[in-house]
Amino acid sequence: MSTDCVFCRIVERQVEASRVYEDDATLAFIDLRQPNPGHVLVVPKVHVPMLDQLPSMLPRA
Numbered sequence: 001m002s003t004d005c006v007f008c009r010i011v012e013r014q015v016e017a018s019r020v021y022e023d024d025a026t027l028a029f030i031d032l033r034q035p036n037p038g039h040v041l042v043v044p045k046v047h048v049p050m051l052d053q054l055p056s057m058l059p060r061a
């Protein structure tokens with residue numbers, strides 16, 4: 001977790017958010033800015049600077 005990252009703070013419940021979905025790896029919540037009605041942000045629960053730096057969590061075939 002990064003204390004400078006608002007997404008990490010939302011995941012850790014240090015910042016309030018309207019949660020839509022949550023599992024062990026992912027959190028989805030309503031975007032407060034709502035560029036479009038119903039806009040939802042989906043974030044990983046681990047902090048990474050770029051999404052392509054996420055560890056693979058998919059089962060390997």
Ligand SMILES: [Zn+2]
Pocket residue numbers: 001002005006007008009046047048
């Ligand atoms: Zn983060």
